[in-house]
Amino acid sequence: MTAVPLIGFGQVRHTRLKPARNAFAYPTYFLMLPMRAMQQHGSGALAHNRRGMLSFFDRDHGDGRDNAIDWLDELLLREGVEDATGEIWLHTYPRVLGYTFKPVSFWYCHAADNSLRAVVVEVNNTFGERHCYLLDQPRYGQELRADKVFHVSPFCTLEGSYRFRFMRTGHGGIEKTVARIDYDDDAGPLLETSVSGTLEPITRASLHTALWRYPAMTFGVVARIHWQAFKLWRKRVPFFSKPRPPEIFVTR
Numbered sequence: 001m002t003a004v005p006l007i008g009f010g011q012v013r014h015t016r017l018k019p020a021r022n023a024f025a026y027p028t029y030f031l032m033l034p035m036r037a038m039q040q041h042g043s044g045a046l047a048h049n050r051r052g053m054l055s056f057f058d059r060d061h062g063d064g065r066d067n068a069i070d071w072l073d074e075l076l077l078r079e080g081v082e083d084a085t086g087e088i089w090l091h092t093y094p095r096v097l098g099y100t101f102k103p104v105s106f107w108y109c110h111a112a113d114n115s116l117r118a119v120v121v122e123v124n125n126t127f128g129e130r131h132c133y134l135l136d137q138p139r140y141g142q143e144l145r146a147d148k149v150f151h152v153s154p155f156c157t158l159e160g161s162y163r164f165r166f167m168r169t170g171h172g173g174i175e176k177t178v179a180r181i182d183y184d185d186d187a188g189p190l191l192e193t194s195v196s197g198t199l200e201p202i203t204r205a206s207l208h209t210a211l212w213r214y215p216a217m218t219f220g221v222v223a224r225i226h227w228q229a230f231k232l233w234r235k236r237v238p239f240f241s242k243p244r245p246p247e248i249f250v251t252r
Contacts, residue, residue, distance in 0.1 A: 003034035003087055005046050007206050008177060009213075010197025016155075017189055020235035029210045031056060032177065032199055035069050035088045045204045046094075054207050055095045061105065061122060072107055076118060079134055079250060084117040086110035091179060096211075101126075103152075106166070106179050116140060119166065121181075125152050129245045133162070134252045140167055148183065149246045155237045160185035175199040 008030045015023040031046070033056065038048065047055035049066060062071035069088065076084050092105035107120035121133040131150035138144050144164040151158065160183060167178040176198050183191040200206055 002041055003037040003089075005034065005038060005043055005202040006032040006175075006199040007202045007210060008032055008091075008197030008199045009210070010195065013192075013194045013196075015192045016237075017192070018187075020237055022235065022237075027214070028195065028197070029214060030195065030197060031090070031092055031094050031202075033090045033092070035072075035090050037087065039067075039069055044202055045207055046202050051098065052095075053097060053211055055098075056092075057095060057100075060095070060100055060102065061090075061092070072109070072120065075120065075132070075134075075250065076109065079136075079252065081109070081118050081134075081136065083111050084109040086112050086114055086117070091177065096215075104181070108166070108168075119144070119164070121146075121164065123150055123152065125150070127151075127242060130249075131246060132250045133164075134250050135164060136252060138166070141165065146251055149251050151242050151245070154239050154242065156183070156190070157185065157240055158243060160190070 010028060010030075011025055012028045013023075013025045015021075033043075033046075042048070043056070046052075049057055049059075058066050058068040061068045062075070065071055068090075072088060073084075076082075087110050089108040089110075090105060091108070093100060093102045102122075102124050104124070105122040107122065108116060109118040109120065111117040116138055119135040119138050121135065122130065123133070124130050129150070133146045135144045135146065142165070145161055146164070147161050148158055163182040163184065165178075165180045167176075169176050176196070178194060178196040180192075180194040182189060182193070
């Protein structure tokens with residue numbers, strides 16, 4: 001059965017535990033795209049590499065080329081992952097009215113037998129920089145770790161590590177996904193974040209629902225980032241200058 005592009009409706013959660021507690025949750029939607037199937041069979045109702053009210057462009061990922069699958073396959077081969085030849089599902093935000101900002105995207109890379117072979121976590125910061133964390137031999141529900149090497153927030157240092165956990169489940173015809181990223185500094189847990197949602201096929205109706213419920217979703221992501229930064233500043237959370245980005249683009 002050919003995989004079809006999906007849209008997820010759900011929630012983003014973020015909790016800072018110290019030195020001042022700050023928590024928020026807001027509704028969101030996101031894309032879950034079978035990239036190899038789309039390459040062969042098209043994207044259906046989703047505007048792919050062309051303008052639309054809600055669209056997806058390959059060049060918003062990786063090194064900016066018009067075929068992100070080629071970029072990802074080359075990255076995996078360079079890192080010694082040679083058997084991720086099955087479907088690649090990309091969990092990401094779309095362009096809305098031509099504008100996009102993607103704080104984090106998840107590439108779920110499967111082997112030919114449909115088992116999960118690797119996850120590439122693609123992170124963007126508000127300074128226009130990008131970095132990837134490669135999680136090798138993952139399993140759904142398993143906790144995975146990577147050292148933090150890339151600057152995201154001026155209210156966090158580069159100390160410590162991330163803990164990742166991914167879930168994708170289906171019951172009674174309802175499919176759900178959860179991606180969780182927790183950040184620990186040298187003194188213990190600091191941030192708890194997650195994005196979750198219920199998946200459904202992308203149709204004209206589901207795209208209209210997304211635009212009707214959240215007409216300025218991508219603009220809202222950036223606005224919320226700056227609003228939460230202002231709240232942390234008001235709470236006198238220490239501010240750290242941006243370091244140089246890591247010289248190596250992929251952290252394993």
